Amino acid sequence: MPLSQQLELDPDPSAARTARAWVIELLARLGRDDLAESAELGVSELVTNALLHAEPPVRLRLRGTRDHPRIEVLDCSSSLPASAGATGGEDQLGNGGRGLDLVALFSRAWGSVVDSTGKLVWFEPTSAEPDGEPVVGHHVVNEDTFATEPEVAGERIAVRLLNFPVQEWAHFRAMYTELRRELRLLAITHPDDYPLATELTELARTVDGHRLHSTGHAKLEAAIEAGQTTADLTYEVPVTSVHDMPRLAGLLREAVRFCHEQNLLASAPLEEHVELVVWYADQFVQQAAGREASPWRGAARSA
Numbered sequence: 001m002p003l004s005q006q007l008e009l010d011p012d013p014s015a016a017r018t019a020r021a022w023v024i025e026l027l028a029r030l031g032r033d034d035l036a037e038s039a040e041l042g043v044s045e046l047v048t049n050a051l052l053h054a055e056p057p058v059r060l061r062l063r064g065t066r067d068h069p070r071i072e073v074l075d076c077s078s079s080l081p082a083s084a085g086a087t088g089g090e091d092q093l094g095n096g097g098r099g100l101d102l103v104a105l106f107s108r109a110w111g112s113v114v115d116s117t118g119k120l121v122w123f124e125p126t127s128a129e130p131d132g133e134p135v136v137g138h139h140v141v142n143e144d145t146f147a148t149e150p151e152v153a154g155e156r157i158a159v160r161l162l163n164f165p166v167q168e169w170a171h172f173r174a175m176y177t178e179l180r181r182e183l184r185l186l187a188i189t190h191p192d193d194y195p196l197a198t199e200l201t202e203l204a205r206t207v208d209g210h211r212l213h214s215t216g217h218a219k220l221e222a223a224i225e226a227g228q229t230t231a232d233l234t235y236e237v238p239v240t241s242v243h244d245m246p247r248l249a250g251l252l253r254e255a256v257r258f259c260h261e262q263n264l265l266a267s268a269p270l271e272e273h274v275e276l277v278v279w280y281a282d283q284f285v286q287q288a289a290g291r292e293a294s295p296w297r298g299a300a301r302s303a
Contacts, residue, residue, distance in 0.1 A: 006061040006074075011051050019047045019060050023071055026062045027125075032069060038106040038125035039071060045103050046073040046121055053077075054119065063182060066263040068124060068190055076118040080139060104134030109189040111138030113181060120181075124189065138188050142181075157242065159287050161233040162295035165276065166223040172273045179255055180204050182266050196258050200251060207248045210241035230296075242288040245281040252277050272299035 007022050009015040020040045027035055043060070050058045054075035064070030103123050104110050110123035183204070186197040211217070216235035223231040252274050259268035279296055287293055 006059045009047060009051065009058045009060060011056060011058075015051055015058075016044045016047050019043050022060065023062065027069065030066050030069060032066075034127040035069065035125040038127070041106050042103045042110075042123045042125055043071055043073070045099060046071075046123070049099060050075045050121070054079075063122075063265050064124065064186070065194075065265060068186075068193070069265065070122050070124050070185065072120050072122040074118060074120045078114055078116075078119060080112060080114060080119075080141075100137070101134050104137060105130045105132075107135055109135060109138065111140070111185075111188075113140045113142065113185075115142035122185070138185075140184070140188075155239045156236045157239055157288055159235045159237055159242075159284050160293040161235065161280070161283055162293050163230050163297070164220070164233050165296055165298075166220060166228055166231050168272075168276060169220070170224045172269075172276060175267070175269060175273065176252075178266060179259075179269065180208075182264065183255070183258075194262060196254070196262075200254060200258065203247060203251050207244055207251065210237065210244060213238050213241065237284065239288070242284045245284040249274065249278045249281045275299040 023039050023043050024036050050073050054077040059074045061072040063072055107123040108126040113120045183197045183201045186194045187201045191198050214235055214237040252269055256268050
């Protein structure tokens with residue numbers, strides 16, 4: 001089975017045992033049996049608490065890299081996790097005050113990501129003996145800006161996106177969101193080992209920030225929701241953002257290279273994603289220069 005797959009867990013007493021066996025098998029395939037003991041302990045705690053206290057479905061994934069594997073438990077709750085050390089009393093996850101403090105004790109790093117889709121709690125198992133000091137968690141809260149239409153000041157231009165493949169874009173965006181999160185977690189936990197992750201994270205933050213100062217996205221969201229295949233869209237964007245758009249295509253190509261060179265366990269962006277983003281960025285540049293919009297004609301297919 002591919003390492004990038006995930007396991008959905010049923011809410012029954014055997015779930016933690018199933019999760020342990022699944023993670024141990026994947027770690028063995030990575031040649032990281034040295035992490036088995038701490039991985040078993042951590043995944044048991046996180047899965048048990050997610051099934052008891054979070055909103056289903058509960059899913060389990062292995063992410064990170066071959067050198068720094070990361071175990072993730074996802075659910076649909078938006079509540080931040082809390083440990084006994086954070087609250088000064090029994091932890092909010094139950095288990096008699098153990099919970100995340102125990103996970104933190106047997107991890108080299110751990111944390112959570114909360115966004116509009118729910119919560120992801122993660123940890124990197126360690127082969128080192130615990131020294132009695134739990135590591136401090138890294139917690140990130142994302143703001144979902146996909147549906148916002150902000151008040152925009154300053155000079156703007158209209159960019160038409162003809163025959164825009166809305167469902168393909170939705171698929172790309174889901175992949176891009178996960179890739180950004182993956183790069184950000186590597187930049188947080190291992191900046192010296194993965195300097196490119198830090199660089200790509202900063203570039204993505206700059207490029208994505210332009211969306212907050214643009215209008216026209218509501219029609220795209222409505223088309224995705226309605227199941228439309230294509231739509232003609234018009235965005236109004238700040239003039240200053242136009243020439244940063246090609247950096248998005250460059251970012252994606254760099255991310256593909258990073259995924260392969262660093263043995264990233266998440267799936268790499270597909271070539272058709274790259275082609276779509278290149279066309280998208282070109283529309284901003286060519287229309288800012290006064291040329292007509294070019295409709296999307298589909299990604300090239302290899303014979």
